[in-house]
């Protein structure tokens with residue numbers, strides 16, 4: 001008996017094709033989506049993988065690079081997802097491949113809490129230098145965004161000796177038990193998975209498209225009043241917020257909202273945690289989205305874009321807060337794995353050397369131009385928003401402004417069929433988000449936008 005499935009002619013993989021930027025950068029379909037090899041793999045997936053692990057597109061990948069994902073049937077798809085804002089530097093970026101290849105031949109693991117290695121320290125030094133604020137900082141490394149969020153909360157509670165934590169409407173912070181509690185949306189992230197952790201409270205956000213035009217200051221005052229009346233600042237360890245909400249719908253709060261919350265937190269000795277897991281690393285046209293409003297969070301949580309696709313996450317922040325935990329209170333077997341650290345160092349260097357924040361701003365110009373033109377011709381596009389290469393449209397019933405989730409799903413599905421990887425999000429499921437790798441060409445951006453325009457017109 002073999003441990004792997006016998007390969008059938010339908011599932012045997014075509015000759016190896018390497019990813020990276022040399023992959024031909026054009027959309028090309030050679031079968032229907034999904035093709036026969038993907039269909040066969042999808043059937044094996046259904047029989048072998050737990051049902052709760054969903055997939056947005058029914059295609060299986062062979063190689064990826066630049067702005068293209070090549071599937072196992074030979075179809076070249078435009079990547080408007082970056083694996084959810086992970087491959088900012090591109091898939092199989094040569095510098096990342098080189099760094100990981102060198103590291104994998106040296107050692108793969110020691111457990112940093114048994115014997116250290118330079119890569120971990122160097123990643124910490126880089127994050128301490130690059131995150132907002134020039135105060136003294138420390139970093140701890142973990143594996144996933146959710147794990148880092150959990151640790152940020154642990155650290156804030158230990159430092160303040162308080163317990164309550166405030167998260168916001170439409171927030172997404174992960175799917176572990178503590179982070180499910182912080183995440184706002186029930187279906188699919190929380191439903192049936194409780195009970196959730198205690199001492200988590202929710203405050204209203206600034207959502208300019210849907211809150212009747214509250215200013216940032218007004219929306220912050222509303223949140224602060226609710227926090228003071230329902231929780232009490234003296235009981236509050238931390239506020240956690242995404243500077244631009246990701247899964248919640250790419251919601252950019254009104255100007256002044258984040259600074260007012262950060263000021264209030266500072267005045268009340270509440271730890272202000274920016275969850276930059278999706279917004280971090282050049283994605284929004286700055287290294288971190290907190291910079292757009294000049295806020296300096298006490299703790300910054302990073303993951304997704306940090307290591308070119310290898311699993312790594314971090315909590316970086318004020319040295320007094322980060323150092324408050326006793327030795328052994330933070331860590332884990334794999335946190336700051338040497339391969340992930342090597343990848344992160346190459347990835348971070350590439351964000352800086354290639355000015356990928358500047359590239360994100362150019363991508364914004366192309367995406368906004370295309371999406372505003374679509375909006376001008378179609379009043380079902382209620383809003384175009386976001387920053388940098390993190391842009392979204394919100395689809396509505398134009399007569400009522402009600403969210404149109406069915407239209408959103410139809411557009412995404414039609415785009416998939418034409419070879420564009422397009423993701424939806426939003427509390428109401430009516431937001432289409434554009435998160436291309438920062439290495440995508442303008443030609444692919446324009447081609448993908450044309451597909452979206454056609455898909456919307458036909459839906």
Ligand SMILES: *Cc1c(COP(=O)(O)O)cnc(C)c1O
Nearest residue numbers: 144145146172173174246277278
């Ligand atoms: C994806 C995400 C997380 C969770 O990260 P995982 O690596 O999936 O655990 C947390 N916060 C935000 C803002 C995210 O986008």
